[in-house]
Each structure stands twice: as structure tokens, then as C-alpha cells.
Amino acid sequence: MKTLLLNPGPVTLTERVRQSMLQPDLCHRESEFYDLQDEARTRLLAVYGLDPHKWSAVLMTASGTGAVESMIASLVPQQGRLLVVQNGVYGERIANMAKQYGIEYVALAHDWMAAPDPAAIARCLDIEGPFSHVAVVHHETTTGRLNDLREIGALCGKHRAQLLVDAVSSFGAEAIDFDEGNIAAVAATANKCLHGVPGASFVIATRAAIERAASRTYYLDLGRLARMQAARNTPFTPSVHAYYALVEALREFEDEGGRAARHARYAALAEQARSGLASRGIGAVVPPEQSSVVLRAYDLPHGIAYEPLHDALKSLGFVIYAGQGDLSKRLFRISTMGNIGSADIERLLQAFDDLAR
Ligand SMILES: *Cc1c(COP(=O)(O)O)cnc(C)c1O
Secondary structure, eight states: OOOEEOSSSSOOOOHHHHHHTTSOOOOTTSHHHHHHHHHHHHHHHHHTTOOTTTEEEEEESSOHHHHHHHHHHHHSOTTOEEEEEESSHHHHHHHHHHHHTTOEEEEEEOOTTSOOOHHHHHHHHHHHOOOSEEEEESEETTTTEEOOHHHHHHHHHHTTOEEEEEOTTTTTTSOOOTTTTTEEEEEEETTSTTOOOTTOEEEEEEHHHHHTOOOOOSTTOHHHHHHHHHTTOOSSOOOHHHHHHHHHHHHHHHHTTHHHHHHHHHHHHHHHHHHHHHTTTOOBSSOGGGBOSSEEEEEOOTTOOHHHHHHHHHHTTEEOEEOOGGGGGTEEEEEOOSSOOHHHHHHHHHHHHHHHO
């Protein structure tokens, strides 16, 4: 039996992407590798139709956290100040990065179940400012909540701050208004909504932001990575096979209709899971209109702890995902990323029926 991954990355691969990793062994100092790197960078901009004169996609060999760390450590300038909007694990992680690099920051913590509060953000920008940058997680995977970038971007515009976005679990599926949102950069990874494998991640930043980048980190220095990649070069050994998979996944993404099609596909699967679980008495934690289409959190069925639920579903071929921190006692999560379809969600719902018997 094939096990389907319903965790938020790595995802169940398509055969097309899996097979792409069996291409010829490649030295990363040969022109074939730089062709691969160029194609990945070009295709990443094309996902959101971005103008290459304004934006640059910078690749790195790391998981999604590496890309977020590169963005935070590099794009807040030496004398910059950062406001971190937090409503989950990943927002907290950004504040921890700022702390580790000695960046001056203020964390605006919200309850993990709550949406970012525009009035509180405005107050913070007024009273504790000025801030050069505001950081926020687009899709807070902790709860499945989609944070409103437009609202926060508008506040940034008013206060002359620029937005740094952790879009690790939304890039490729959710709308991002790159040119209207006062966005300086977005960080993401190959192995979530793009359906590649772990090991390749990236930051898409304005060329202006990259030019002003600070150099606080050695390996994750965004300015150096950008300069070398623009010159068909690389400072270190990249995860060549993960790049093969990323490029093939991006080709497949385009063949399947691009971002709008991926959003529609996830939306249908997420709604199928939500309504199916609701009819079985299992409620969603965040209302659908405030949730991403990528992942949803559900209250654990009455009287069942996460571990036995996980183990029973795994024995039937589905890997679900636990809540983080205190939420592990309350909820479980189901992602709709990767090579899964409506027949798979139907089987998952039947598995819940089997468990109830
Ligand atoms: C998955 C994820 C990350 C990065 O996690 P890695 O394990 O480093 O790939 C960062 N932010 C968000 C919102 C995520 O969902």
C-alpha cells in the first residue's frame, strides 16, 4: 500500500518529479548545472508573473527555514529595525532569528488562534517605530490561517516600512500581490505547494533590496548568492538532485495551469475534506474563509488523542500531522499539497468511518 503524505511537506511526489532525479550526475561547476539553476530562477519568477527587471529569485540549498533566515539576516540593514507579527510557531521562529543575529526587533504576539490585529500593528508602528521592516508569515501553518498581506502591506506603506514574508507554505497556491503590497522579499521552498523535494529553497526579493543587503551570515548571505547566481556561478555545492526535481515540478506546475489552477485544485480538496469531516462531527479550527486552501486544522474527534488517531490512519495509508506545542492536545492537521486527488480524500473519509466503528 502506498502511503500518502497529508503533512505540510515534504509532499507525495508525482512520478514525473520522482523520475527527474534520475537524470545524469552533474558537476555543479559545469554549464549544464548553470542552465538548470537559470531555468529554476526564471520559472520561480514566472509563478507570479514577476518582472525580472524588478525582482530576482535567489536559490539556496536549505529547507524552508534556511530561506526565511537568509531573508531576515540579509534584508534588514545594519541600522534597520524589524517588527515581527506573530500568530503561530513560524512567526515566533522569525523573532528568534532576529534575536540570534542581534537585529533590533519588536515582536507583536497574538493568540495563536487569532488573526493579526491591524489596529494593534498600526499602534505598534506608531508608538514603537520607526521600523525599516515588518515580517509576517503568510500562511501560518500552525493553525492553517491565511494572514492578510494586503492589510499589513498597506500599514507598511503608511509607515515607510517594507514587508518581509514567510510564504513557505503558500507560495505557488495562494495569491500574493507582489507589486502593491510594499513587499521587499518573500521566502519559500521547493517541497510544499510547488511539489518538489526538500533541499532547495529560495528568496524572491526586489533587486533594490538585494543591493542594500547586510552580510550577517556566511552561508546564507543573500547578496552574495544573488550576485553569483546572476553570473552563472554558485559559492557552494548545491543539492543538484533537488534542483532537478524543482525544475521538473515547475514545468509540471505550468503544464497543469499555473498558480490559479493549483489554488483551485487545493480549494476543492480542502472543501471536500472539511465538509466530509464536518458531517462526521469533526470541526475545523479556523473558519474556511480565514483559512488557506493548503492546510486545515481540525479538532481531534471526541475522546481520541492524536497518537492513536495518527497510528490508525497510518496503518490505512495516510500520514496526518500533529498540532504544535499546546495545540498537540487539541487538533490535528491535514494538508492538500502534493500528488493527491479527490479519490484519496474520499478514502481518507472512509478511514475515519472505519475508525468510528
Ligand atoms: C514548513 C514551513 C517553514 C519551514 O520549515 P522547514 O522544515 O525548514 O522546511 C517555514 N514557515 C512556514 C510557514 C512553514 O509552513
